[in-house]
Amino acid sequence: MQRSERPRCALQGxxxxxxxxxxxxxxxxxxxxARSLAPLGSARSRSPTAAPARARQAPxxxxxxxxxxxxxxxxxxxxxxxxxxxxxxxxxxxxxxxASALALWQAEHxxxxxxxxxxxxxxxRALTIELVKITTxxxxxxxxxxxxVGGKGLFVKGIEEELLGDRxxxxxxxxxDMPAKLPPGLVIACTPERADPRDALISRTGAGLDQLPAGxxxxxxxxxxxxxxxxxxxxxxxxxxxxxxxxxxxxxEEGSVDAVLLAAAGLHRLGLDxxxxxxLDVERFCPAACQGILALEIREQDSELAxxxxxLQHGPTAVAAAAERSFLATLEGGCQVPMACxxxxxxxxxxxxxxxxxxxxxEPLLExxxxxxxxxxxxxxxxxxxxxxxxxxxxxxxxxxHP
Numbered sequence: 001m002q003r004s005e006r007p008r009c010a011l012q013g014x015x016x017x018x019x020x021x022x023x024x025x026x027x028x029x030x031x032x033x034a035r036s037l038a039p040l041g042s043a044r045s046r047s048p049t050a051a052p053a054r055a056r057q058a059p060x061x062x063x064x065x066x067x068x069x070x071x072x073x074x075x076x077x078x079x080x081x082x083x084x085x086x087x088x089x090x091x092x093x094x095x096x097x098x099a100s101a102l103a104l105w106q107a108e109h110x111x112x113x114x115x116x117x118x119x120x121x122x123x124x125r126a127l128t129i130e131l132v133k134i135t136t137x138x139x140x141x142x143x144x145x146x147x148x149v150g151g152k153g154l155f156v157k158g159i160e161e162e163l164l165g166d167r168x169x170x171x172x173x174x175x176x177d178m179p180a181k182l183p184p185g186l187v188i189a190c191t192p193e194r195a196d197p198r199d200a201l202i203s204r205t206g207a208g209l210d211q212l213p214a215g216x217x218x219x220x221x222x223x224x225x226x227x228x229x230x231x232x233x234x235x236x237x238x239x240x241x242x243x244x245x246x247x248x249x250x251x252x253e254e255g256s257v258d259a260v261l262l263a264a265a266g267l268h269r270l271g272l273d274x275x276x277x278x279x280l281d282v283e284r285f286c287p288a289a290c291q292g293i294l295a296l297e298i299r300e301q302d303s304e305l306a307x308x309x310x311x312l313q314h315g316p317t318a319v320a321a322a323a324e325r326s327f328l329a330t331l332e333g334g335c336q337v338p339m340a341c342x343x344x345x346x347x348x349x350x351x352x353x354x355x356x357x358x359x360x361x362x363e364p365l366l367e368x369x370x371x372x373x374x375x376x377x378x379x380x381x382x383x384x385x386x387x388x389x390x391x392x393x394x395x396x397x398x399x400x401x402h403p
Contacts, residue, residue, distance in 0.1 A: 091304075091308075092127075092128045092130060093128070093169050094130050095110070095130065095132065095170045095172065096167075097132070097133060097159075097171070098133070098134060101244060102174075102266050102270060103172075105269050106269070106294055107131055108131070109269075110296065110312070111131065113312055114309070117311045117312070134159050135158070136154060136157065155177045156179065159173070160186060163297065164299070166299075169298065169302065170297070170298055171298075173297060175188075175290035176263075176290045178290070178297075180329035182297070187299075188297050189296050190306075191294065191317045192296070192317065194320060195269065196264040196265050196268055196279075197264075197282060198264045198279050198291075199279075199285050199287060200262055200264040200277075200279050202275050203258060203259035206277050207259075207277060208278040209259075210233055212258065212259060216258040217256070217257040218239065218257065218259050218260070219239045219240075219241040219248060219251050219256070219259065219260040220240070223336070223338040224358070226338075227359065227362050227365075228285050228286070228358065229261065230361060230362035231358075231362040231365065232284070245267065249262075263292065286342055286355075287342050289327055289340070289341040289342075290320075293320070293321050319343070319345075323341070323378065323381035324341045324342070324343055324381060326379075327353070327381035328341070330382045330386060331388070331397070336400065337357065338358045338359070339356065339357045340356050340358075341354065341355040341384070342354050343381070350372070350374075351374050351380065352370070353369060353370045354384070355367070355369075356368075356388070357393040366388050366392060367388075368384055368387045370384050
């Protein structure tokens with residue numbers, strides 16, 4: 001491993017500011033239908049993607065999940081129509097998901113890709129994939145910032161309980177919402193190709209972050225986004241907002257805020273690209289660890305399902321996820337701490353891992369990088385975190401009241 005401090009780095013993409021105000025951009029909104037990720041064969045695409053088609057049913061598989069007619073009861077806290085099956089039915093996979101528009105897009109996307117792959121490559125290995133909508137604690141608590149009620153793990157815990165209870169077979173998460181350590185008995189079996197990792201700004205007038213007038217109200221529930229925004233535009237007023245993507249954007253139209261910061265990947269997936277005023281470059285505004293990555297979580301012993309998911313695995317994304325999750329695990333932090341980590345390939349055999357921890361007020365900011373082979377991803381992420389701890393990151397974390 002080689003270490004360097006803040007080297008020059010190629011930009012990830014254009015800032016992409018939109019000139020028109022948000023009212024004029026409403027008519028330009030793309031339909032809220034889904035858009036698919038880039039093909040598995042492409043290396044590290046950052047481009048937005050288009051909507052998966054509704055999956056077609058495949059022929060029946062002779063290996064039935066159940067041996068006789070059965071009606072499944074719905075998992076607790078879920079919206080699910082029981083399905084009657086017979087001995088001749090195909091393998092049924094119960095896919096658990098939150099009920100937000102973005103979570104459903106992600107679940108439908110994974111469902112469509114799995115069905116399409118096996119229909120083409122092994123039609124005799126037919127599948128049925130049922131979506132099971134689950135309401136989590138994070139969905140219920142909307143009146144307080146996430147860092148005050150337990151972090152983004154609240155969106156994951158309820159779904160993992162259904163998985164451990166054998167009431168669903170597969171969970172699709174935004175990996176940035178997942179705690180660094182998984183419950184015993186569960187594994188991340190697959191990481192499909194990463195979408196755009198950047199943060200994006202939507203403003204009422206189309207202005208970029210550093211063009212917003214002094215006193216403008218910037219909406220975000222993320223301590224990381226708030227701290228980095230304060231470094232760029234300290235004269236802004238940060239307003240804590242919660243809710244799904246459409247709800248946050250609606251805060252602008254309601255007049256509650258003048259702009260919001262969101263993950264670019266979610267906006268692309270929901271077809272809301274036309275609303276984006278600025279894509280924030282990763283060097284200027286380091287993303288959250290694993291932002292833009294989906295995690296497909298299953299029970300550790302379900303080897304058959306792991307095999308079925310394998311075609312969706314994307315090697316470069318798995319490398320980045322290993323580095324960034326190792327960073328999180330070493331710092332023992334999540335959204336309760338203003339921290340960021342981003343791993344990227346510099347060449348086919350070399351990756352760079354950048355990490356930072358910043359005080360919620362924007363100062364001080366501690367930052368470092370490591371470079372090495374993809375096989376060292378876990379060690380590189382850990383080394384970045386350990387360097388930050390040696391420079392005072394623990395004091396910032398402890399001041400926020402977190403272990």
